[in-house]
Amino acid sequence: MKTRPDLLDIDQLVSLGDLTGGGVYQIVDDFASCLMDRVAGLRAISGERNMGEMRMAVHQLKGSALSCGFLSVASMLEPDGVGDALDFSGLEACAWESIGAWKRFLSVIRS
Amino acid sequence: MMDKQLQGRILIVEDDVSTRRILSLFCSQQGFQPLECSCSADALRLIEEPVLAVILDLGLPDGDGVELLRKVLEEKPWVPCFILTARDSARVAVECIKAGARDYFTKPVDLAALFSAICDAVKRLNSAAPNTVDSPLASSKDSGWLSKAGRESHVSFLNATASDQPVLMTGEAGTGKVRFAGMIHEAGVNAQGPLRILRIGDPGIGCVEAALFGSAGGGGENPVRGELQRSAGGTLVIHGLEHLSQPLQSKLAEVLNSGQFQQPGSKMTFPVSCRIICTASADLAAEAAVGRFSKKLWFSLKPMHIPLPSLRRRIEDLPVFCEQFITSFCVAAKRPRLSISAPAMEVLLQYDWPGNLDELRHCIEAACRNTEGSIIGTADCPSYLWDPAKRGEGSSALVVGSARIEEMERASLVAALALCAGNRRLVAKRLGVSLRTVYNMLKRHHLAGKRQARDLE
Numbered sequence: 001m002k003t004r005p006d007l008l009d010i011d012q013l014v015s016l017g018d019l020t021g022g023g024v025y026q027i028v029d030d031f032a033s034c035l036m037d038r039v040a041g042l043r044a045i046s047g048e049r050n051m052g053e054m055r056m057a058v059h060q061l062k063g064s065a066l067s068c069g070f071l072s073v074a075s076m077l078e079p080d081g082v083g084d085a086l087d088f089s090g091l092e093a094c095a096w097e098s099i100g101a102w103k104r105f106l107s108v109i110r111s
Numbered sequence: 112m113m114d115k116q117l118q119g120r121i122l123i124v125e126d127d128v129s130t131r132r133i134l135s136l137f138c139s140q141q142g143f144q145p146l147e148c149s150c151s152a153d154a155l156r157l158i159e160e161p162v163l164a165v166i167l168d169l170g171l172p173d174g175d176g177v178e179l180l181r182k183v184l185e186e187k188p189w190v191p192c193f194i195l196t197a198r199d200s201a202r203v204a205v206e207c208i209k210a211g212a213r214d215y216f217t218k219p220v221d222l223a224a225l226f227s228a229i230c231d232a233v234k235r236l237n238s239a240a241p242n243t244v245d246s247p248l249a250s251s252k253d254s255g256w257l258s259k260a261g262r263e264s265h266v267s268f269l270n271a272t273a274s275d276q277p278v279l280m281t282g283e284a285g286t287g288k289v290r291f292a293g294m295i296h297e298a299g300v301n302a303q304g305p306l307r308i309l310r311i312g313d314p315g316i317g318c319v320e321a322a323l324f325g326s327a328g329g330g331g332e333n334p335v336r337g338e339l340q341r342s343a344g345g346t347l348v349i350h351g352l353e354h355l356s357q358p359l360q361s362k363l364a365e366v367l368n369s370g371q372f373q374q375p376g377s378k379m380t381f382p383v384s385c386r387i388i389c390t391a392s393a394d395l396a397a398e399a400a401v402g403r404f405s406k407k408l409w410f411s412l413k414p415m416h417i418p419l420p421s422l423r424r425r426i427e428d429l430p431v432f433c434e435q436f437i438t439s440f441c442v443a444a445k446r447p448r449l450s451i452s453a454p455a456m457e458v459l460l461q462y463d464w465p466g467n468l469d470e471l472r473h474c475i476e477a478a479c480r481n482t483e484g485s486i487i488g489t490a491d492c493p494s495y496l497w498d499p500a501k502r503g504e505g506s507s508a509l510v511v512g513s514a515r516i517e518e519m520e521r522a523s524l525v526a527a528l529a530l531c532a533g534n535r536r537l538v539a540k541r542l543g544v545s546l547r548t549v550y551n552m553l554k555r556h557h558l559a560g561k562r563q564a565r566d567l568e
Binding site for chain 2: 023
């Protein structure tokens with residue numbers, strides 16, 4: 001299966017890897033490993049209707065996604081728009097796809 | 112190998128763990144030492160430590176990032192702050208820059224650009240504002256000061272930070288001796304310990320001996336710790352050393368030589384485990400030469416003696432000080448950055464600043480308050496600086512002037528006495544005055560000894 005070109009910012013990941021001697025990949029991999037848990041956490045907070053907490057959690061996840069090159073996930077997270085229901089199904093699907101894309105990228109980098 | 116100017120700590124305030132880890136990793140790889148935290152409260156605690164720069168995320172769980180930025184710059188106005196945000200908002204960017212941020216980056220952060228900006232800012236700080244604790248000047252041989260006197264004091268500063276020897280700083284009132292002592296502490300080996308200041312002559316401290324050494328208490332019970340113990344692991348600044356009584360001068364000399372001390376009323380010996388920095392406004396070499404200051408203490412402190420120059424001796428550095436004071440004022444007052452007009456700067460450069468940096472700071476703050484626009488003009492400065500009539504008629508100016516002539520006369524006399532080993536006739540010859548004039552001068556400056564009557568006979 002081919003990776004959708006918009007899931008990851010490959011240029012950013014390669015550049016980060018070059019700048020850090022590959023050290024950044026462990027951080028991104030850690031993010032990928034906990035991404036589904038964080039999305040589930042968002043869903044739980046959303047159920048509590050605590051908008052302040054929700055906004056902060058979305059902000060943090062978006063920041064992580066941007067820093068780790070998970071472009072599509074980041075684009076689905078809008079802290080100012082959390083009043084409107086977040087598309088959790090779409091977000092989960094996008095997160096799964098992005099994690100898969102990341103794993104493939106990592107295997108290529110490490111091979 | 113990393114540029115020595117850039118070694119130091121960078122505070123990373125970021126609640127998002129992945130971004131924080133990436134910044135920290137890159138920071139370490141660039142040779143900096145990352146200090147990480149995820150909230151405003153921790154940031155305000157960590158900013159008290161020496162840091163070269165701050166990377167600050169705007170969205171923090173316990174407060175507004177812009178408000179935190181203002182607080183950080185109130186604490187350390189010279190530290191360059193770089194803002195990170197997930198939102199590309201021009202309004203927020205303008206707000207941050209107005210609040211004093213050096214630059215603004217949106218996520219995903221271009222690490223190369225961010226650290227290039229940090230390195231530039233640190234280098235600029237190093238050359239533009241050398242007298243700041245967190246500036247990397249502590250490891251720089253290039254002080255950035257324009258004046259010879261400023262460069263010399265910078266070299267002394269570097270030497271002082273490289274050792275833990277006792278330091279003596281002398282200089283006129285207002286030359287920043289205590290501040291300089293704080294800088295040596297923060298850049299020195301005892302930076303992790305406390306910095307305590309004992310102001311001799313301050314009525315609040317009561318018995319100086321007890322304040323310095325503590326006391327054993329009645330029957331050895333309820334002992335009171337003195338500043339020497341309270342400063343353990345850090346630095347004790349003894350401010351106004353010339354006001355210390357002669358017996359305490361001798362005792363302090365013993366302490367410096369032996370590295371230990373006893374509390375009054377106790378036989379127990381305690382080790383000195385802090386660095387001692389003494390300051391004095393008087394010329395202690397001259398005072399020691401005429402017996403008004405302990406020679407033993409003078410010779411204990413002389414190896415690391417840092418004479419701080421008066422502002423008029425380093426007038427070339429005045430624009431740098433102005434810049435620092437304006438920045439501090441604007442940050443504290445939450446005002447947009449001000450600049451100073453060329454004519455106003457000329458006025459400041461023409462004045463001879465008897466009150467040194469303290470006087471300059473007060474004048475700059477007054478000028479900033481008076482300025483309605485963005486440029487400080489001549490008329491915004493206190494009128495005695497630019498109105499010769501007020502400068503001339505002001506009694507304070509005359510008093511200051513005559514006081515300085517007195518000081519100069521006393522200094523010449525003391526120096527001549529030291530050079531002529533106290534021989535009044537040689538002193539008279541050296542100064543080109545009569546023997547009687549020498550005695551009149553000695554009397555006026557309270558330097559007359561018992562030999563006067565015998566010599567005049």
